[in-house]
């Protein structure tokens with residue numbers, strides 16, 4: 001059956017603009033936290049996703065599927081793929097200049113994804129309505145024309161400082177030096 005979901009979008013989507021300070025098409029997106037599981041380079045375990053800004057409200061990313069990502073024998077764990085989608089879609093939402101967190105994530109897994117392969121992701125912000133940002137992402141593998149997996153996410157705008165107030169004391173710090 002493959003990728004089958006479509007995200008139901010509200011009728012009252014608002015016009016969006018790309019934030020003037022985000023990286024231009026072809027440039028790398030900034031790591032939003034060096035200890036982030038999705039993109040941080042100091043995180044002891046993580047995806048270290050390299051996300052690239054695209055045109056309009058789009059980003060792309062690639063992810064080598066390495067041994068520790070295994071779920072079933074020889075294939076990626078579905079939760080790892082879901083985390084990758086979350087990170088790529090979160091990065092897409094940065095293009096509209098709004099700090100967000102994920103509130104809803106739906107994944108279609110269409111094909112097993114072998115260890116040793118490289119996944120290519122695309123993601124785009126489909127629209128914004130109030131504090132909600134709607135994002136879609138697709139993952140591709142060489143040898144397949146159609147996406148091997150796809151995701152829809154709803155992200156909600158937050159006040160960054162207030163949202164993490166009370167949690168920061170427990171934050172894991174990057175190693176010094």
Ligand SMILES: CCCCC/C=C\C/C=C\C/C=C\C/C=C\CCCC(=O)SCCNC(=O)CCNC(=O)[C@H](O)C(C)(C)COP(=O)(O)OP(=O)(O)OC[C@H]1O[C@@H](n2cnc3c(N)ncnc32)[C@H](O)[C@@H]1OP(=O)(O)O
Pocket residue numbers: 032038086087088089090091094098099100101102103104130131132154156158160
């Ligand atoms: C952990 C990683 C954090 C990374 C983010 C850091 C910085 C953010 C900056 C920029 C983004 C950068 C990069 C992002 C990269 C990676 C992405 C990873 C993101 C994550 O991995 S992040 C971890 C998982 N995430 C959470 O930890 C959220 C837990 N959650 C909450 O903290 C609350 O839930 C909150 C504050 C979000 C909202 O709470 P609230 O009280 O302020 O507002 P309220 O409940 O009214 O919701 C407002 C409107 O959202 C609708 N809504 C709510 N929930 C919904 C659902 N499930 N489905 C459909 N719609 C939903 C309501 O229906 C209403 O809609 P309406 O306005 O139309 O009524």
